[in-house]
Amino acid sequence: MSVAIVCDSSVDLSAELVAERGLRTAPVGYSLGATYYSQGEQSHAEFYEALGRGERLTLNGVTSEDWESAFMEAAAETDEPVICLCQAFGSSSPSFDAAEFASRRIEHFHERAVRIHQTPRSTAAQAAIALALARIAQGGGDREAVERALDEVTGSADIFMVAPDVDGLDQAGELSAVQSQSGIGPLDFGVPVFRARDRIKAVDLADDEDEAEATLLDRAADILGDQPAILVVTHALAPDAAERLSNKASARLSVDEIHVTELGPTVGGLLGAGAWGMGFCQAPSAPS
Numbered sequence: 001m002s003v004a005i006v007c008d009s010s011v012d013l014s015a016e017l018v019a020e021r022g023l024r025t026a027p028v029g030y031s032l033g034a035t036y037y038s039q040g041e042q043s044h045a046e047f048y049e050a051l052g053r054g055e056r057l058t059l060n061g062v063t064s065e066d067w068e069s070a071f072m073e074a075a076a077e078t079d080e081p082v083i084c085l086c087q088a089f090g091s092s093s094p095s096f097d098a099a100e101f102a103s104r105r106i107e108h109f110h111e112r113a114v115r116i117h118q119t120p121r122s123t124a125a126q127a128a129i130a131l132a133l134a135r136i137a138q139g140g141g142d143r144e145a146v147e148r149a150l151d152e153v154t155g156s157a158d159i160f161m162v163a164p165d166v167d168g169l170d171q172a173g174e175l176s177a178v179q180s181q182s183g184i185g186p187l188d189f190g191v192p193v194f195r196a197r198d199r200i201k202a203v204d205l206a207d208d209e210d211e212a213e214a215t216l217l218d219r220a221a222d223i224l225g226d227q228p229a230i231l232v233v234t235h236a237l238a239p240d241a242a243e244r245l246s247n248k249a250s251a252r253l254s255v256d257e258i259h260v261t262e263l264g265p266t267v268g269g270l271l272g273a274g275a276w277g278m279g280f281c282q283a284p285s286a287p288s
Contacts (some may be wrong), residue, residue, distance in 0.1 A: 003137040003146045004074035007085040009039040010266040011127035017259065021134035024078075028095070029060040030265045036068050044262045048237055048273040057172065057269040061095035070195055071114050075106065075142040079142045081113035083150075085130055087122045087198075093188070104227060115143070118151060120198050123267045124232040124279025125159035131230050131257070132284045139286035149284040155269035156223055160216040161194045161267065161277030162241075163208065168272020170199070178202055196267050196277070213245055215276040217252045220280055227282040228256035235276035242276050246267075249278060256283040 006024040018025055027038040032047075032055040042050075044155070051057065067084075074082045086096045091210070119126060129150070136149045155167055166187045169175040178194075179263035182202035190205040191212040193258050206212035220229075231249055235242035242260050250258060263275065 001071045002078060002140055003080045003083055003148070004035045005077045005083045005085065005137060006067075006070045006074050007126060007130045008087065010087060010123050011130055012123060012261040013127050013130070013232075013259070014261065015210050021131060022128055022138055023134055024070045024074045025061045026066045028062055028264070028266060029066075030269070031039050031058040031060060032056070033126055038066070039264055044237060044268075047265060047269070051168070051171070051269065051272060057265065059266060059269065064098040064102040064105075066098045067095075068105055069100060071106050072110070073113075074265055075110070075112045075114075077106045081115045083133065084114055084116045084135070084149075085126060086118045090280060098103050115147070119150075119154055119157070120158045120207070121154070121159065121279075122196055122198065122211065123159060123263065124234040124261065124277065125157045125197070125281065127259075127261065128230045128277070128279050128281040129153055130181075131155050131232075131259075132281055136287055139287055144288040147250045149287075153281040156194060156227065156229075157279070157281035158220070158223055159196045159277060159279035160203070160219055161196050161271060161275055162212045162216060163192055163194065163275045164209070165274075166192060168275070171183045171272065174200065174270055175189065175213050178222070184236055192269070192275075195211065200267070200270055209241070213248060213276055216245070216278060217248060218229055220249070220253060220278065224282060226252060226254055228254045229280050229282055230256055231258040232261055232279045233258065233276070234261045234263045234279065236268040237273045245276060245278060253280075
């Protein structure tokens, strides 16, 4: 592959798909109570069980050491600069600061360049972007082609989530802030639909799950139009809902490729078990 691409593990892609597409991931760190974990050390069931017991979640981001390790592995595969996709979720971005520090070390001690791109997208939307760029890289595109593809697909990248209730937000201490910023009033009496870019924002309140999924797909269709799209359906211990949404999306949208993932701590830690949704972006143009 001509260009190596690194992203953080909040993309929630399976190890098999990451390896198949030639991607590298750096693990997101988080704490449950006083115990620190790197994403992947707990199963999804263990993570959501701990949340259900009332364990307090703190997202710590990716350490500079883990970024540096991922950059070095990626740099060994190419003479091109390493492309790093770094999302900014939450009020601050410790992962971005750590990535910049790690890139400076790589450049100083190993004379290898890392180009960091902070995208205003998260989890499944970031996963769709990473898959789009990996396609260009595996097709022989150089660094400029990959970065052109990034510019091309980012504007169409988004993620919408459905939660059966607001218990997760309430437990995380985020419910009041999300409700006050939504403009649609209390979220307790219906099925809320959220946009999860750099933060969680409630965008609609449906009467039931079917209506919530229809709202999600309407918004995706408005953004994507008839463009072929890369879709990443994600869920927090809700495989039946994910399968249902995947089938609806395949029937409604112009699907270039579609994947189902399990939602990790970055957004799952706020919405809680039972949430599901979809990230997407348009499929990239073939490199010229």
